[in-house]
Amino acid sequence: MRILHLCLACYYVDNYNYQENVLPEINKEDGHEVYILASTETFIENVKLGFVNPGAYVTESGIPVKRLAYKKVINQFVSSKIRKYKGVYKELRKIKPDIIFMHDLCFASVLEVVEYKKQNPDVRLFADTHSAYYNSGTGWLSMNLLHKQYYKYLIQKTIPFLEKYYYIGANEKKFNMEVYKVPETIMEFFPLGGILPEKDKYDYVRKKKREELGLAEEELLLVHTGKLDAFKKTDALLNAFYTVKELNAKLIIIGSIPNERDKILRKLIERDKRVTFLGWKRPDEMMEYLCASDLYCQPGSVSATLQNAICNFLPVLAYPFQAYRDIDCGNFIWVKKQNDIVKAFKDIMNGKISLDKLKKETVRCAENILDYKKLAKRYCK
CATH class of the missing domain: 3.40.50.2000 (Glycogen Phosphorylase B;)
Known part of the structure; x- marks a missing residue:
């Protein structure tokens, strides 16, 4: 199968052992054709968050990665919260994925994924969430404008088209049900994990x-x-x-x-x-x-x-x-x-x-x- 991982709601760091690094690697090992679309946000010198230039490259294991630029909304800070990207729908049509795994849904271009699903009903959509009260909406404006209004709107528009909405722990489940009003029926525990050595x-x-x-x-x-x-x-x-x-x-x-x-x-x-x-x-x-x-x-x-x-x-x-x-x-x-x-x-x-x-x-x-x-x-x- 052709599997596309979307890392557009947060940073994406090359050569780490984060979930969004490991799952694509395993999918490739299992014989699938794997692609990654990612934001330009990453760790700079393994210490602080920053941005790299948009571009395409291949991981050491042969997975194509394309980092997409934000569409400018006022300035870089606002753009990094709105997260509307250039060329998402074009990439979807080019890759023609069978499965799309979205690592969180808090990005404006998720609506383009929904539109692609409507036009291609056989594609299967999955998403996970790492959002909880301790790491999201920690300020009044962030909670009441970004999360309870904007991100909630995006998630509610996407939920009807998902097969599963995975959460990594009880805190994340609670946050998503209370803030985004995600129905429990579509949610499933999917913890952060690792690769076991022989x-x-x-x-x-x-x-x-x-x-x-x-x-x-x-x-x-x-x-x-x-x-x-x-x-x-x-x-x-x-x-x-x-x-x-x-x-x-x-x-x-x-x-x-x-x-x-x-x-x-x-x-x-x-x-x-x-x-x-x-x-x-x-x-x-x-x-x-x-x-x-x-x-x-x-x-x-x-x-x-x-x-x-x-x-x-x-x-x-x-x-x-x-x-x-x-x-x-x-x-x-x-x-x-x-x-x-x-x-x-x-x-x-x-x-x-x-x-x-x-x-x-x-x-x-x-x-x-x-x-x-x-x-x-x-x-x-």
């Missing part, structure tokens, strides 16, 4: 990477990732780890440090010989470090890497966000403040928390809930 590959990569890191057999490896702003609580994690000096473990940190946090975090990192900051890593490199690790530590804001960690069979220490509770199979250690992290590390050290037992539950969670290869088949039946 056992032989996992064992090989884990052994090799742990040897490279100089880890003893009984030594634990903890990993923390992301854009390390204040909301990530990296400082709380480092302080807690430093407090439990007897824990036979190393901590690696992967990601980028904003300028305003650099001095604070560097000082905390450098005082403990067990801690290593590795900087930003490519997705394939990240997976190797996840395979080598024993516990994924994310005591702060929500991270998309968490699901990838679970899919590499890592138990998780995290703040109890609803997004995480939605995928809890008994494989989480819940922490809210620094003292909770200290207690968790002491309990691991004293055997009150068994990472081996948590890992068994993690494997169950990965295989039954988060496997993107299984998730992708739900819209390709």
Whole structure:
């Protein structure tokens, strides 16, 4: 089948392990002809949001990507909220997709997709949503003008033509039902997930990477990732780890440090010989470090890497966000403040928390809930 992914309601970042990167890759591996239409919004230098020029290119795995320009509405800021693009209908007619998967519906050109569906009734439309109260409509104008009026209008115009409207968690379901008035009957849980490694590959990569890191057999490896702003609580994690000096473990940190946090975090990192900051890593490199690790530590804001960690069979220490509770199979250690992290590390050290037992539950969670290869088949039946 010919599958088109529309990444026009938000940014699209090349070579990441976000859902909109991975699902097209799996579709291609499964033998489908895959295309991506994306906005020009992306991460600049893996740190801040910005824009690139419109253009066409091909991913490393051979998927054509075309970044479309906004039609100007007043200025760049307003255009980036309206999200009406040049040439969407032309691209639809050119690609002739059998399936269109829209990664969110909050873009004006979704009405062109609806028109294409009307003219081509056999095409199948799917969409997902990542919108929730914590990341959308956080200001009065944004909520009452953009979301409750404009985006709601676009979504209501599209809903009758969708086969499924996927939500990634309970928060997203609640937001869409309350703000956009999406009927529950069309909604279905479709979590952020990851790709599970084959056992032989996992064992090989884990052994090799742990040897490279100089880890003893009984030594634990903890990993923390992301854009390390204040909301990530990296400082709380480092302080807690430093407090439990007897824990036979190393901590690696992967990601980028904003300028305003650099001095604070560097000082905390450098005082403990067990801690290593590795900087930003490519997705394939990240997976190797996840395979080598024993516990994924994310005591702060929500991270998309968490699901990838679970899919590499890592138990998780995290703040109890609803997004995480939605995928809890008994494989989480819940922490809210620094003292909770200290207690968790002491309990691991004293055997009150068994990472081996948590890992068994993690494997169950990965295989039954988060496997993107299984998730992708739900819209390709």
